[in-house]
Amino acid sequence: MKTHIEEKLLVYKVISKRDTEAFAKLYDFYIQPIYRFVFFKLSNREDAEDISSEVFLKTWDYLIEKPRDITSFRQLVYRIARNRIIDVYRERARKNECLIDVATETLVGNDLRIDIEVKEEQQDLIKSIKKLKHEYQEVIHLRYIEGLSTKDIAGILDISATNVRIIIYRATKKLKEFVEPKSPKKK
Structure with missing residues (x-):
């Protein structure tokens, strides 16, 4: 995003008009950072792709179903990603899977x-x-x-x-x- 105001305007369009083009701009800007964040935590490319997609679906639902003033879209999307990662850890723990894998790819x-x-x-x-x-x-x-x-x-x-x-x-x-x-x- 060029400015915080531009981000807030896009969020406003999503909330008030269900503007998919505005949401697409937010998605395009945040998908790579969210993917990196999820991949770093899960160390699995497929899981990171799936979770990243889910994060944006949940973000859309949150904005549409619970319209309110969002102070920071960035904070919202990262919080949703973090919560989804916690869910994955819980699921893995139930399945007795290893929680920490050594990353096989570089981050940079x-x-x-x-x-x-x-x-x-x-x-x-x-x-x-x-x-x-x-x-x-x-x-x-x-x-x-x-x-x-x-x-x-x-x-x-x-x-x-x-x-x-x-x-x-x-x-x-x-x-x-x-x-x-x-x-x-x-x-």
Whole structure:
């Protein structure tokens, strides 16, 4: 979205006129970030595609069935995605499936010319992030991979912006503990 006002106008059109073209613009803007967010959590391409589609269907239903003033479409769509991911974890737990899989794809870009060393470093970083507790993983992903503000993250997680900053600090500190032992020691 170019501006927050443009986003609010599109949301207004969806709520008041059931404007599918306005919703399509919101979808086009947010589908890739939501897909990345879901894929990072589930590490499965097909599941991420399915869940991402479901998220936008649920978002449409929410906007149409419960019309109200939406302060941030971004917060709404990420919250719906987060809730759907939690549902998937619960379903997996019931089926005794493994909750955490090591990501087999890189998170950044599709450039096939990235050399092996960079890929290994990315995979090591992903593994280190996966070692963090769930709360830390989520905040690290939203902040550094999706580039969301602490205010947006606070809205998505339903906590204060101050708590988000504290969690980011603790998560990055813990992540450094996992990553630094792997770094060559300087003498």
